[in-house]
Amino acid sequence: MTKNIRLAVAAVAVIVLVGVVLSQFASSEPDGLEFIAEREGFADNADEHTLADTPLADYGESGVSRAIAAGVGIVVTLGVGLVVFKTIGHKTTTPESES
């Protein structure tokens, strides 16, 4: 059990490292779909996102705002994930499959 908790803590540390620290060095070039949309001439068909003016839109610029966006996103996805998967999760029904 303590080994499982250690692994979960290590996983969270990796996730925070990726989201908060490494994402600061992310490329700001358009992604594949945006790039092709510009190249093929339909990028202007994109409507501005309804929530484009909200504080966390586009994960903040860089630095602190991006770190906060990453932190919020990690907490929210982890939280929603736990709620959804806890709802459908159940005790093992076939004890012989548990090693």
Next chain:
Amino acid sequence: MHIPDGFIGPGASAVAGLGAAGAFGVALRQARTYLTDRLVPLAALSAAFVFAAQMINFPVLPGMSGHLIGGVLAAVLVGPSAGFLVLAIVLVVQSLVFADGGLSALGLNILNLGGIAAVGGYWVHRILIGISRRTQRSVVVAAGIAAALSVPMAAAGFAVEFAIAGTATSVSASSVAWTLIATHVLIGIGEGIITAAVIGAVVGSRPDLVYGAPTYTGDRTEDLVS
């Protein structure tokens, strides 16, 4: 590759929304049949990891970047139906909290990244496992290859949607399809490397928890090899 509002017509987007909602229900029901309590933390951590990793755009071509989808990663870790749910959760949070991926395009994005990349990519992984020697190493290699292929597969999904219901009617749909698939083959290389690295790390420490590995000790909704 999050589709913004406006690329695909409202009718098709709404149909995709209904389809994604239905698929979410099916995935919930299927995941319920095998998702035991001990897999719950791994599934939730997968969602957080996919979210964090998707924030990192890596350079692919001059002027173009790519980022992880994480579909095969999630599906190999927690199974195709829970993997679909992981991607759906991430996409909903990204669209509602971070204005990334259009609200009307949410269904399209869930079908492309959760349906095609995660579930479709999982089946590529499963086929590769079937013809492999089923060692720990083949799980990692199969996941990497399946992940690499899942990216152009998802891009092809968008290309089909664009051909059917794209709003840019003056644009050549086949030209969009080929350039999109070609660039996403390149982005898929990054997807394959990251997926193989993460699956390798998890299989190395908890081979019993990885759904797509022969060493997995829980229930599956389908046999790993036919």
